[in-house]
Amino acid sequence: MGDVLPGGPGDGSVRGGVWSDLSGAARDVVQAGHVHGGVHFHSPAPVSAEVPVPRQLPGDVSGFVGRAAELAQLDELLPEDGGGPEGVVSVVVIAGTAGVGKTSLAVHLAHRISGRFPHGQLFVNLRGYDTGPPLAPAAVLERFLRALGVPGPAVPSGLEERAELYRSLLADKRVLVVLDNAATVGQVRPLLPGTTGCLTLVTSRHRLSGLAVRDGARRITLGMLSEQESAELITAATRGYRTGDDPGQIAELAQLCARLPLALRIAAERAATHPLFALPELAAQLRDESTLWEALSSPDEEEADAVRTVFAWSYRTLPPPAARLFRLLGLHPGPDISVHAAAALTEQEPRQTHSLLDLLAGAHLIESIGADRYQFHDLLRAYATDQAHQEETLEGQHAAFHRLASWYLYTADAACAAAQTFDPSILPSEQTGPAPVMAFGGQQEAFAWHQSEQANLLAVARTAAQAGLEEIAWQLPAALHGIHMARSVFDDWKAMADIGLEAARRLGDQRAQALMHNTLGIANKDSGQLVRATEHHQAALDLRTRIDDHAGMAESANGLALVHLGRRELDASRTRLEQALALYQQYGPHHWTGVVLCNLGFTAADLGELHQAAHFTRQALTVYRETGADHSLRIDALRLLARLARETGQYAQAEEHLADAFSLQEHSSFVTIDAALRLEQATLLNAQNRHEQAVEAYWVCERLQRSIGNRTGQALAYDGIGQTLRALGRLTEAIDFHTTAARILRDQNQPWGLANALAHLADVCTADEQSEHACQHRAEALVLLDGFTDPPAAALRQRLQELTTG
CATH class of the missing domain: 3.40.50.300 (P-loop containing nucleotide triphosphate hydrolases)
Structure with missing residues (x-):
């Protein structure tokens, strides 16, 4: 998805807000259900926020003995x-x-x-x-x-x-x-x-x-386990499978394993699965095992040889399909692997692969760590990788990793398609992917898959670039763009896009380079790095201009406009949006015209041009209906229309727009949208003098903003509560909320929002007969407003100057 997640500047959106730092206020409310138009809440009941208690320990070791x-x-x-x-x-x-x-x-x-x-x-x-x-x-x-x-x-x-x-x-x-x-x-x-x-x-x-x-x-x-502890481990692991083993023979087997628990468990499993083999026979097999492995490093060569021997001894007895799977798993670069990824690696059916993985886990060569997921001990991973290098040709190794990387690419593409419908696939329609690619039932399933595979996806992208699979190296971050944006996983988002950008440069593919610059521009904007965002969006625009990619030029102009909007550089934002609109109207795609029109609506609204803002927004809605755009985009436009109706005193019309937006919200799971709607709803209730309901709605908004880490959105909710409490005559509480809002906005470097919060704080201080404090707050607000030349800023500056000199 492009830079179009719903919302306007500073209201909990990705479009213009800056997200950083941790939410400060620890308050919560009972959230209402779906809201249509007006809303009735229970009485306000803020309580302490519920802090999650992580429980990340792996399961306790089965059959732990000794130590x-x-x-x-x-x-x-x-x-x-x-x-x-x-x-x-x-x-x-x-x-x-x-x-x-x-x-x-x-x-x-x-x-x-x-x-x-x-x-x-x-x-x-x-x-x-x-x-x-x-x-x-x-x-x-x-x-x-x-x-x-x-x-x-x-x-x-x-x-x-x-x-x-x-x-x-x-x-x-x-x-x-x-x-x-x-x-x-x-x-x-x-x-x-x-x-x-x-x-x-x-x-x-x-x-x-x-x-x-x-x-x-x-x-x-x-150190090593003692002789007695080693014997106890073997005895415990074989209990129920073997009887009558001589203690001296158990001790001999333990000694051959150098009394290392990892080697002992593998040997014990072998003994348990071959109960008819006498222990001396198993010990003789261990002695005869001549395969040496140089990859293992150990301060004690005798211990290293013992571990190599046990690994090789267990590996050589695997059925050929299981042995092949084991060594090919060593080519997977991530920390763990799913059944479906393993199936892609070996070109087998998932059911058959699952059985082989369970066989390897039973032999203690891999470990099951959850539903359909497995991982290596690091020694066994290195051994498996070494066996792959020894037994598979270079072509075979490359083909196996290519299958794996392709599976991740096509599954990521399917996940992104399930998570959003705005952006089409970046994969060529004639390009066929590996089987079986996973199917997803919706956004939440796609997000869950991404969360479980996040570390693997970065590792695969990095390894693909190292292996010369340049196209996959840039296509993978491109395919994941929408999910990265929705889940706000900025580290991996930027790291993968950097890998993709370098791969595209090596290919000399300017279109792919521009795509990577674009995703880096959005990632940096959403994470508050506006200078870097500008650099990447400008680089994308330059590349797209060079290759006459008109739709791409429009997308980059839109991206630059949103960075300007985040800084409240409204004239510059409008200029860029007009460029983008002209390009989209001439070259398409048509649905992007609606996005730019809506962004023009937000810019015009911030400039105080309410009639023009409504005109742009209604045009955007028409385009969205014609193109069947995501519900999230239509909600965004309806919320802006509600704001414009409220600001012109058309409260009934504002309620209708909000009712329509909440109805569509039932089909969307973006919390940012819900939070922005609640903020507008609360502001409308306050304007209608429905103050108790407004306070409750602001609390719901605050909870949602906190859940997504939008400190600016939280501050706007606190500022709104302060204004409502002032209307209720609760001046001391109002001062507290305005002060909190100002502190957050100051920390977030949001000068426009801070100037407004300080103006509201000064008004409450005046009402509370704290004239000296009121003057201080107005003076600070006036300094902040020096950087803004738009009409609303000029009007606020004039009001503050009149109050200061009056």
Whole structure:
């Protein structure tokens, strides 16, 4: 979808608002159902906002045995009262060689002590030893902040700002954080909470001494399991499958596995699935296994050889289809894989693939992590990748990854089609995709798929670019544009578009380059980076002008106009929109004409040209009806007509427009639309002197704006509540709400909105006989208005000057 998500500037929309920072007010209301025209609410009842409690721990380790000494040591470090032998411990590092069971111990411990952390548990695999790049702290913080209730648009863009917000959210809370597979101190430190009420468990193959020196971390180092613990693990894993095994033979098998839990579990599973094989026979097979694997790195070569041997021993006994699937899974660049993606990788039916994946999971060569999803231990991933390199030709490897990348591309295209109907597919109609591409029942299913595949999609795009699949590298972010915009996943949105832009440059494809610049322009505008947004939209316009892409030129002009609108540069916005309109009217597509007409309506309304705004908006509605445009676009136009009717005193007409908009809203799931409608509805109720209902409607708006991270929209709701409370004579409360609105708008660098909020605050201060404060607020508002030359700004400036000198 292009830069057309519904809404006007500053009202909770992507069109002109700037989203950043975290919502501040912790208030909530009972939300009304669908609203048609007027609305009747229960009495206002703001309460504390409900903060989500993350529960991210993986399931506890099945059949966990051993590690009694280490658990006792951890119990001593982490007593229930929080005070260990040397005071409160807030960071614990579990270090040890690969495959020694660090993750199993950390997860088992986390489940044992999770009750001490009522505010939740966060878990992430930092992938420090994966074949791909380790997970960056900024990406982890984006995940954690979302899990803690921060909407995507409210997640700050910088690492430092994210870390500060993360620490602020965890202050005075008791949260357990598990950071698995950390490679460096630098990967961990930004993820540490700032208070002692939280506990962070870190697993790593390295000692991470810097955490002990600077952050007071305590470290325990895992060695191999003892002989007795190793025997207990094998016995527990084979119980019910084997009987009468000699303890000495069990000990010999354990010794051949170097007493490493990962190798022991694989060997035990082999023994369990071959109950008629005597243990000496299995041990002899292990000794005879001669395949050596050089990819594994271990400080102890004997341990490394043991792990290589166990992996190879288990792999060689797989049926050929399962063995092929195992090694091809090593070519998947993401952290996990679905059944359908695995089926595309191997050109098999999903049902058959599912059976083979379950077989691999049963052999402990992969791990099931949820419904139809699987992941590797990092050692096994590296082994699988190595086997693919050894046993598959280069052509075969390339073909397998191409099938996988194509499957992601076409499934992403199908997901975007289910999420919106405005933009057509970017894939050529004659281009056929792989089977089977998933089908989606609607927007929510598409969003859920994207959320589960988000990390994989970025990894596939990056690997496609590295593999020379340049077209897929730019088509994939292009196909995901609408979902990225709707879900506000700015990090991945920008990262994928950057990859796509470089791929398009290598291809010399100027049309594709312009498309990537366009999506980067919208991503930067929506995340508040207006300078970068201007640069990308201008670059797209230059490219499109060079290749005579008139519809693209119009789209870029529209994008630049919306950046101007966000800055309240209204004349510049109108000029760009007129350029876009002329191009669309001449070259099409026709439905985009409606978008530009509606944007012209918003610009004219902000200029105070209400008659002209209504003319543009009615024209837009006509185009939308003719082209069967998304309901969201029609709602946007109806909301603007309601605003224009309200501002000209035609309250009954405004109610009719809102009723029509709410009726269409039943078919749309964009919260931004609902929030903008509620704001207009509340403003109308206030204008009609229906103050109690107006306050309730403003609260509903505030709740919705907070849920999407629109701080500017929240501020407008607070400002509206302040105006309504002033009309009710509740001046002290009104001052509080206007003050809160002004603080937010100041933080958001919204000078026009701030000038209005300060003017309202000054009016209430005057009514409350606080003339000195009123003068201060008007003086600040006048300074802010210096940058605006439009008629409404001039009228507000004149009113404030008259009140200041009067």
